[in-house]
Amino acid sequence: MPLPTPPAGFGRIPGLLALAGLYLAITTVRALPPGAVKVEISQTNGRYQLLRAGKPYFVRGAGGSQYPERIAAYGGNSIRTWGTADAPKVLQAAHANGLTVMMGLDVARERHGFNYDDPQAVAAQLQKIKAEVLKYKDDPAVLLWGIGNELNLEYTNPKVWDAVNDIARMIHEVDPNHPTSTVLAGLNAREVTRIKAQCPAVDILSINTYAGLAAIPKQVRATGWTGPYLVTEWGPTGHWESQQMPWKAAVEETSSQKAAVYKSRYEASVEQDKTQCLGTYVFLWGQKQERTPTWYGIFTEDGQETEVVDVMQYLWSGHWPTNRAPHLASLRLNGRQAADTVYLKASQRYPATAVVTDPDNDKLTYRWELLPESTDLKNGGDRESRPAPITGLLSAESAGQAQLQAPAKIGAYRLFLYAADGHGNVATGNVPFYVK
Structure with missing residues (x-):
């Protein structure tokens, strides 16, 4: 690789001849690919x-x-x-x-x-x-x-x-x-x-x-x-x-x-x-x-x-972001929280309620999703497939409130909530339940 040419006149002053050589060395090093950092x-x-x-x-x-x-x-x-x-x-x-x-x-x-x-x-x-x-x-x-x-x-x-x-x-x-x-x-x-x-x-x-x-x-x-x-x-x-x-x-x-x-x-x-x-x-x-x-x-x-x-x-x-994510204080299905062991009857309607606050008083939008309980279960973080959502059984009534019609098929499900603030932030939660 040819050496780069210094700026015009750089080496003409005797006292700067050494600097000219330094310039060539520095620019040559910079032209090489970067190496490992110890x-x-x-x-x-x-x-x-x-x-x-x-x-x-x-x-x-x-x-x-x-x-x-x-x-x-x-x-x-x-x-x-x-x-x-x-x-x-x-x-x-x-x-x-x-x-x-x-x-x-x-x-x-x-x-x-x-x-x-x-x-x-x-x-x-x-x-x-x-x-x-x-x-x-x-x-x-x-x-x-x-x-x-x-x-x-x-x-x-x-x-x-x-x-x-x-x-x-x-x-x-x-x-x-x-x-x-x-x-x-x-x-x-x-x-x-x-x-x-x-x-x-x-x-x-x-x-x-x-x-x-x-x-x-x-x-x-x-x-x-x-x-x-x-x-x-x-x-x-x-x-x-x-x-x-x-x-x-x-x-x-x-x-x-x-x-x-x-x-x-x-x-x-x-x-x-x-x-x-x-x-x-x-x-x-x-x-x-x-x-x-x-x-x-x-x-x-x-x-x-x-x-x-x-x-x-x-x-x-050491610093909080200027716009904070929403905070999910409570999520209930038929008045019960996730830890309360929720059983529902097939095809019956039940209320879902969420209490979500936003630190910046941003307007929140709510998205509800119903999924069957995942059956593609692996260990050690191995790849799993996402269950397909079940549609047509949820109706949102107002902010933080929805009606769920329990699936007709007996089995395990989860109701998910996503509450977004319009600034790229979201609160999430879910309630597992079993249809009898």
Whole structure:
């Protein structure tokens, strides 16, 4: 590549000859592709920190790559992915918004049929992941590597941790600039003991937790993990942790109840651990169907923001948004709340009522939706299909009030409410019920 030409006359003054050379060096460097930013772990007086380009970097992260511009605008600094399928797009968006990426490496799971007693399959997986690491390791947005997700979920073969260690060791050989991590579903002493024994090349323990977030700092110490950790998924009370109806449907928190627990659990955990916690990734920065269309996503399908997003902006930046999301105080079907075990009679009509307030006194619009209870149920966040809505059985009477004609078919259903403020914010809730 030819060197760039300095501005006219730049090198004619003797005292500026050295500056002319400096100019050429600087402009030449700028013309080269950007390289990796060094990320490392420091320990001072028992306190662990991530250092990025030599500066402390506490992760205020979002799990999910939708709306990266909002992550940055609301005070977040990092994105977590679960694999490299969309890596070029995610990395480009991270660059554009000043964010980093915890780059997930998709390691096969035993519950999906992978056999860790098959050395050829394990070796092929290692080479596949090595190619992915080599492809993205020098991108300056990469923060660290996430080796697998919840490999401890429904597994029996501890050889998976040998494979994780081989991947981590390979990463250290080809990429000296980024730490390694592996992600657990929950936390217990057995898995920590195995990882300490079998995965010495793993630098950071990552934990997915929901209702148990506040207890994580104590759990980390109780299980014997003395190194640094990240919380790589945290959010509402999980469907497996919630009240269960007799027909096996779980009771979901409203968006306002979720906002309260996100705030209280975060403040009780992350802000109290100044020694081992390197930060968190909130779940889910986007929307997905998992048990319901609203359970884990803190946005709706059309990108509207729930009260949880307000809380995240406050936790990340210390400031509330100028326009706040509506607050859902009460949602009832036939006078009963979700936790009250609602039974209805087929084809009968019942009132639905909601009490929603808006902090900015914005005019609210209400949308009701009836869905059959989901039957496409998976574990570990595997993809589920959204139930098709049932139409023709709902009539909205006034703000926050509707009439539901119970379906004629016996079975389990949910009545959903979306209350929007016209400024991109929404309150959500649902009531599970059973038609006799």
